[in-house]
Amino acid sequence: TPAREWWRTAVVYQVYPRSFADSDGDGVGDLRGVLGKLDYLERLGVDVVWLSPIYVSPQDDNGYDIADYQAIDPTFGTMADLDELIAGLHARGMRLVMDLVVNHTSDEHAWFAESRTGKDSPKRDWYWWRPPRPGRTGGEPGAEPTNWHSFFSGSTWEWDAASGEYYLHLFSRKQPDLNWENPEVREAVYKMMRWWVARGVDGFRMDVINLISKDVGEDGSLPDGAVDPGLPAGGSRFGDGAPYYANGPRLQEFLAEMNREVLAAGTPDGEVLITVGEMPGVTLELARDVTDPAHRQLDMVFTFEHMGLDHGAGGKWSLQPLHLPDLKANLAAWQEGLADAGWNSLYWNNHDQPRIVSRWGDDSAEHRVTSAKTLGTVLHMLRGTPYVYQGEEIGMTNVGWAEIEDYRDIETLNYYRESVSGGASDGEVMAGIGPVSRDNARTPMQWDNSANAGFTTGTPWLAVNPSYVTINTAAAVADPDSVFHHYRRLVELRHTHDIVVDGRFELLLPDHEQVFAYTRTTSTSDTRVARETEETGRAPAAAQTLLVVANFSSEPAEVALPGLADVLAGEVLLTTHDGAPVDGEQVRLAPWESRVYLA
Ligand code: ISL
Structure with a gap:
């Protein structure tokens, strides 16, 4: 290996x-x-x-x-x-x-076409078919087997009048969920x-x-999700099914x-x-x-x-x-x-x-x-x-874009329709979508x-x-x-410098509101380095520190990096700006300036 x-x-x-x-x-x-x-x-x-x-x-x-x-x-x-x-x-x-x-598949996949032919289909159980809620008439709002809200708005259940059951679709009604229990x-x-x-x-x-x-009971039941009282009117009858369909047992x-x-x-x-x-x-x-x-x-x-x-x-x-x-x-x-x-x-x-x-x-x-x-x-x-x-x-x-007519994405279009029909104004909804x-x-x-x-x-x-x-x-x-050329160099650094691949990460300045800084370090006692040394017989890589210091804002920034003066005096692998105004541990950064050092 x-x-x-x-x-x-x-x-x-x-x-x-x-x-x-x-x-x-x-x-x-x-x-x-x-x-x-x-x-x-x-x-x-x-x-x-x-x-x-x-x-x-x-x-x-x-x-x-x-x-x-x-x-x-x-x-x-x-x-x-x-x-x-x-x-x-x-x-x-x-x-x-x-x-x-x-x-999920498409509803036009042959598996689903077969599955929807009726309750006796040999592939019926390849998807999630369920009857309406007890005492409710299939197809009417609220009769869905669970109250889950679809990723793409509306219910996660589509009524199939021909066979008298609903099928599950966490996404669009044209994306029926496969039943992995089978x-x-x-x-x-x-x-x-x-x-x-x-x-x-x-x-x-x-x-x-x-x-x-899915978190399905032995009797085939699927639980309702909690209803978020903060949801807009159009979404309020739906609950969050994620606890029952995500990260399942x-x-x-x-x-x-x-x-x-x-x-x-x-x-x-x-x-x-x-x-x-x-x-x-x-x-x-x-x-x-x-x-x-x-x-x-x-x-x-x-x-x-x-x-x-x-x-x-x-x-x-x-x-x-x-x-x-x-x-x-x-x-x-x-x-x-x-x-x-x-x-x-x-x-x-x-x-x-x-x-x-x-x-x-x-x-x-x-x-x-x-x-x-x-x-x-x-x-x-x-x-x-x-x-x-x-x-x-x-x-x-x-x-x-400011106009819904310009969009094509089904998630966006369905969200727009659901929000506007729930009473939100076009302006409000488009401000979210843009x-x-x-x-x-x-x-x-x-x-x-x-x-x-x-x-x-x-x-x-x-x-x-x-x-x-x-x-x-x-x-x-x-x-x-x-x-482009900056990204090309970033890709290249991963190929040329093992420390980018393997170095241990340490965050610096966690509370600073403008600057993102961290180190990656390798030491000869790293388990991976030790294992590779043993396997390859090559001399272990020397202990190194890679330092990333980045101004994540459109204002200038200045930070002190205690103990890193040596690294700041080391090789500059990549920068966004010319010149490197560094004074000991003190670093001044122009808006959105970032540097990568290696020592
Ligand atoms: O768009 C999203 C991120 O906010 C999610 O709702 C997204 O739908 C979800 O991350 C799942 O995404 C994947 O499966 C979808 C498909 O529409 C996405 O394009 C895909 O990446 C259904 O197959």
């Missing part, structure tokens, strides 16, 4: 194919579009591409509603295109991670996964994988089984696979259990804790300014909590989150570039596997300053952010001081 799995030194780049590059002018990105950008990805230096879903799908949730797991949606291309993508990535020393969406379901999923591994994929990003085990059993049945075998070439589980509501304790290599479940998970730190009373739709000490405390807790067992994934962005430079940086003309760089620095020098979402590496910003909607992440990738940002020759499925005139990859690649 290798001393260190390859993914511990890797950086992953997420491609949202619908918005990445359109090769055929139909306005929707596709696989040949991705193929045309491999040189760009190679230039950035990333090791892995995670491809959001490209499978056959009615596209109710942009492909997270899958109708056939083993076929490519014609919108995106053909299986031959995908094989070419795998080969093209492998030829460049890169790997491909597929999105695995198995908490071993046939699990075997079908594992079989499909083995098929993809045999085809050459290198791992899986597992969509909402901590929702697969059999989750780790299912993950361990999947590992045994699929993942343990590795790739046909004998390499280990990479797995990352998306887990809304995961706790640090559960993350440690799931990612502890001794438990053989997953390599890492996506936590949502840091992404929730700026949520207000109305949840994700009422963003508040971030209080920096909260972010530092949270990231530090995960760094420390997974230091000895388990592994972190590191991210600011994905296709569900608003753009980080608009959210926690400063997207004004004056500070956009430096704040994007500093956000990148703070994240990438942490211990774990960093994920870069398309466009993050050029500092793409939120689009924040800075948060998932469409902020989904506007087309900005390649150059030609029409439609060079994304398509046709009409883009979602409008291009007008910022493309200045923010685009052509400009960024040509400018040595761009966000």
Whole structure:
């Protein structure tokens, strides 16, 4: 066994194919579009591409509603295109991670079509079918089997008049939840996964994988959730079902089984696979259990804790300014909590989150570039596997449209409808949607300053952010001081400096409201270093300190770093600004200035 799995030194780049590059002018990105950008990805230096879903799908949730797991949606291309993508990535020393969406299928999947034919269907039990509440008439409000509120608004239950039962859908009504209690379901999923591994994929990003085990009673019952009295009128009859559908009792059993049945075998070439589980509501304790290599479940998970730190009373739709000490405390807790067992994934962005430079940086003309760089620095020098979402590496910003007509995202549209029908004004609701909607992440990738940002020759499925005139990859690649080249160096540092991969994390200045500072240290007594020394017979690496000091604000800042004068006098690995005004332990930072030192 290798001393260190390859993914511990890797950086992953997420491609949202619908918005990445359109090769055929139909306005929707596709696989040949991705193929045309491999040189760009190679230039950035990333090791892995995670491809959001490209499978056959009615596209109710942009492909997270899958109708056939083993076929490519014609919108995106053909299986031959995908094989070419795998080969093209492998030829460049890169790997491909597929999105695995198995908490639910599309309602147009053959499994569900069979399941809904009636109570006697051999696949009836592959999904969650339940009768109306006792004494209630199916289809009337309140007759649903539980009061759970869907992620995408409304009830999690859809009435099926033909068979006289409801089916469960935690997301849209076109995304029925699979019943993982049924071993046939699990075997079908594992079989499909083995098929993809045999085809050459290198791992899986597992969509909402901590929702697969529901807290179902022996009699098949599912409990009601607590009703939040603070919810707006439209949502108030619904309760929070998360305690009964997230992090359920059999989750780790299912993950361990999947590992045994699929993942343990590795790739046909004998390499280990990479797995990352998306887990809304995961706790640090559960993350440690799931990612502890001794438990053989997953390599890492996506936590949502840091992404929730700026949520207000109305949840994700009422963003508040971030209080920096909260972010530092949270990231530090995960760094420390997974230091000895388990592994972190590191991210600011994905296709569900608003753009980080608009959210926690400063997207004004004056500070956009430096704040994007500093956000990148703070994240990438942490211990774990960093994920870069398309466009993050050029500092793409939120689009924040004011009119609901501009949006396409089902979560946004349903939330708008539910809120307005509950009595909220258009203005109020749009004020929430603008800075948060998932469409902020989904506007087309900005390649150059030609029409439609060079994304398509046709009409883009979602409008291009007008910022493309200045923010685009052509400009960024040509400018040595761009966000792109900063990200390229961050990726490179992880490859060239073991301390970025292995160093122990320590937070400095936890209460400081402007400055994010931490060290990573290696010492010859580290267990990992000692183990590798023994295994490889190489001389142990010398004790080192890497220091990150970052001004997370648009005002100048000054801090003292007691005991770190030697490090501050050491090598500067990366900066956002010229010159380094350091006086002993005293550091002055320009707005959004950050530096990485090594000594
Ligand atoms: O958007 C969100 C973050 O605030 C969540 O509600 C999101 O839906 C949740 O994180 C789950 O996301 C994943 O599964 C969904 C899909 O819509 C998302 O795109 C996907 O990342 C259902 O498959």
